[in-house]
Amino acid sequence: KNQVEQSPQSLIILEGKNCTLQCNYTVSPFSNLRWYKQDTGRGPVSLTIMTFSENTKSNGRYTATLDADTKQSSLHITASQLSDSASYICVVSPLNDYKLSFGAGTTVTVRA
Amino acid sequence: EAQVTQNPRYLITVTGKKLTVTCSQNMNHEYMSWYRQDPGLGLRQIYYSMNVEVTDKGDVPEGYKVSRKEKRNFPLILESPSPNQTSLYFCASTQGQGWPDTQYFGPGTRLTVL
Numbered sequence: 001k002n003q004v005e006q007s008p009q010s011l012i013i014l015e016g017k018n019c020t021l022q023c024n025y026t027v028s029p030f031s032n033l034r035w036y037k038q039d040t041g042r043g044p045v046s047l048t049i050m051t052f053s054e055n056t057k058s059n060g061r062y063t064a065t066l067d068a069d070t071k072q073s074s075l076h077i078t079a080s081q082l083s084d085s086a087s088y089i090c091v092v093s094p095l096n097d098y099k100l101s102f103g104a105g106t107t108v109t110v111r112a
Numbered sequence: 113e114a115q116v117t118q119n120p121r122y123l124i125t126v127t128g129k130k131l132t133v134t135c136s137q138n139m140n141h142e143y144m145s146w147y148r149q150d151p152g153l154g155l156r157q158i159y160y161s162m163n164v165e166v167t168d169k170g171d172v173p174e175g176y177k178v179s180r181k182e183k184r185n186f187p188l189i190l191e192s193p194s195p196n197q198t199s200l201y202f203c204a205s206t207q208g209q210g211w212p213d214t215q216y217f218g219p220g221t222r223l224t225v226l
Contacts, residue, residue, distance in 0.1 A: 043202050043217030044155070088155065098143065098162060099170060104154035
């Protein structure tokens, strides 16, 4: 069973609008949680990395939040642009283990 | 420029014909890993390496081999490829070992096994 679940699977938004992606995980004990952006046909690129003690982290128009108690994270995209069209992947790193657990990703399509 | 390179980028082969996908990083990273990505399944780890001569299985290691003779290189070997290994493969490297360092991914290798 996948230990990282993302929702929605896909979404379409209009340029300039905001959106929020969700990530629920069961990995425990937990070290850090990452969000990646993956453009079609390219390798993922890191957006944010949060340790278990951090609640929020921003990278430009991307803001990630983390609630380690409920094992939930979200990625908020503000004032979306066409270039935000991509897949967004949530990745959880367990404590004292080198294996990362990947979510299946949320595909975001931004339309003009 | 810090980067992870993979070769080839595209490969079409036939069942049973041994192949190697190379991966190289120029950042002196200790930790490297291989992933495959399939529609609807996301990225799945095949093998990882914590340092030279230290490798371990990921979630889907069957049908694959790796080696880490040098710090910068981490080739993925398919001794006898099968059609179910048709996938998009990514190599990645990180300075730390599971610590929140940025993970750098290569551009990907799209493999088709006929």
